[in-house]
Amino acid sequence: MSRFSAITDNPHENRFNNRVGVLVTNLGSPDAATAKALRVYLREFLSDPRIVEIPRFIWMLILHGIILRVRPSKSAKAYQSIWTEQGSPLIDITKKQCQKLREYLAKHNHDDVEVVMAMRYGNPSIEAGLEALREQGITKIVVLPLYPQYSSATTGSTYDAISRVLTKWRWVPELHFVSGYHGNAKYIEALSNSVQEYLDNNPTPEKILFSYHGTPKKFLTDGDPYHCFCHATTNAVVSKLGLDTDKVMTTFQSRFGRAEWLKPYTDFTLKELAQSGTKHVAILSPAFSADCLETLEELEEENREYFIEAGGEQYDYIPALNDRDDHIVAFYDILKSHL
Numbered sequence: 530m531s532r533f534s535a536i537t538d539n540p541h542e543n544r545f546n547n548r549v550g551v552l553v554t555n556l557g558s559p560d561a562a563t564a565k566a567l568r569v570y571l572r573e574f575l576s577d578p579r580i581v582e583i584p585r586f587i588w589m590l591i592l593h594g595i596i597l598r599v600r601p602s603k604s605a606k607a608y609q610s611i612w613t614e615q616g617s618p619l620i621d622i623t624k625k626q627c628q629k630l631r632e633y634l635a636k637h638n639h640d641d642v643e644v645v646m647a648m649r650y651g652n653p654s655i656e657a658g659l660e661a662l663r664e665q666g667i668t669k670i671v672v673l674p675l676y677p678q679y680s681s682a683t684t685g686s687t688y689d690a691i692s693r694v695l696t697k698w699r700w701v702p703e704l705h706f707v708s709g710y711h712g713n714a715k716y717i718e719a720l721s722n723s724v725q726e727y728l729d730n731n732p733t734p735e736k737i738l739f740s741y742h743g744t745p746k747k748f749l750t751d752g753d754p755y756h757c758f759c760h761a762t763t764n765a766v767v768s769k770l771g772l773d774t775d776k777v778m779t780t781f782q783s784r785f786g787r788a789e790w791l792k793p794y795t796d797f798t799l800k801e802l803a804q805s806g807t808k809h810v811a812i813l814s815p816a817f818s819a820d821c822l823e824t825l826e827e828l829e830e831e832n833r834e835y836f837i838e839a840g841g842e843q844y845d846y847i848p849a850l851n852d853r854d855d856h857i858v859a860f861y862d863i864l865k866s867h868l
């Protein structure tokens with residue numbers, strides 16, 4: 530058997546073509562909202578050296594000795610609260626985004642572009658996604674990780690997974706990799722539209738929180754640009770909508786472990802705001818291109834409770850951009866120079 534894999538039937542005939550394949554990726558979810566499925570998912574996720582950067586040997590002892598014994602059942606309960614008949618919201622929404630992107634491409638003279646979805650952890654895997662494109666004879670691939678703000682932990686890790694698969698291929702495709710799009714005008718427009726629609730239909734909140742998924746603070750001091758890209762995203766929306774900067778805050782959520790993460794923390798901020806008399810907040814989470822556990826459970830349920838218990842009265846979550854039409858337009862705008 531050859532060390533490198535390839536499609537070997539009719540290699541000189543027109544099985545290979547000039548079509549472009551788009552691999553749309555996101556983080557991924559467990560296969561089911563059960564402790565068993567979560568153990569499998571969290572083992573893959575938390576073994577990624579881009580996610581946890583502490584020395585391997587020590588981390589493997591902690592991961593296998595403690596975390597994978599305790600966390601799966603706790604996380605399974607959280608997933609159960611957001612699971613639907615379609616399964617994981619993140620995966621279901623990504624499927625819808627891909628379908629709408631296909632339709633949009635077809636309407637704009639790109640009906641030959643193949644769009645395939647893949648997840649960094651769990652299923653459908655990056656390997657299966659790349660394989661599906663190769664099977665169709667596609668030799669030019671654009672990878673679009675749906676993380677607007679680049680981070681080593683997310684986009685960087687997706688790149689690792691793609692290259693790991695391609696090291697096993699005989700014919701490495703022409704590869705385009707979207708490293709981030711927080712500065713894309715159409716993305717900022719879609720995000721701004723979502724905020725403006727909220728403002729048009731609700732009493733004006735006293736504060737608007739832009740709450741991004743956090744990372745350990747050390748990622749920032751070691752050179753990860755994510756923190757700056759989050760602030761740049763907030764600033765772009767603030768200036769596009771002419772929002773009062775005193776009413777807007779950028780915060781970070783979803784801490785994991787004991788180390789210091791990016792601050793200010795969303796949950797602490799909400800408690801402090803409520804305790805100091807703020808009654809009405811709106812919150813959005815621009816790092817998530819699709820609603821997922823971190824928005825539907827952590828923001829919609831857990832953080833709402835913190836705010837209300839501390840004396841707040843109205844807590845409005847502005848949904849992720851999901852399959853909004855203007856979000857799909859942004860995807861097209863990001864992709865078009867690669868097609």
Ligand SMILES: C=CC1=C(C)c2cc3[nH]c(cc4nc(cc5[nH]c(cc1n2)c(C)c5CCC(=O)O)C(CCC(=O)O)=C4C)c(C)c3C=C
Pocket residue numbers: 556557558559580581600604617619676680682683742743744745755783785816817820821822823
């Ligand atoms: C352990 C460290 C983690 C880092 C660093 C991290 C960065 C990071 N994650 C996202 C996006 C998502 N994370 C999601 C879930 C999730 N994240 C972590 C840990 C880290 N994330 C865990 C352990 C989990 C799983 C759930 C749990 O057990 O708490 C999700 C949701 C997935 C879903 O199925 O809905 C997303 C999306 C970003 C953008 C990011 C850094 C920039």
Ligand SMILES: [Fe+2]
Pocket residue numbers: 742783
């Ligand atoms: Fe995460």
Ligand SMILES: [Fe+2]
Pocket residue numbers: 756757758760
């Ligand atoms: Fe910064």
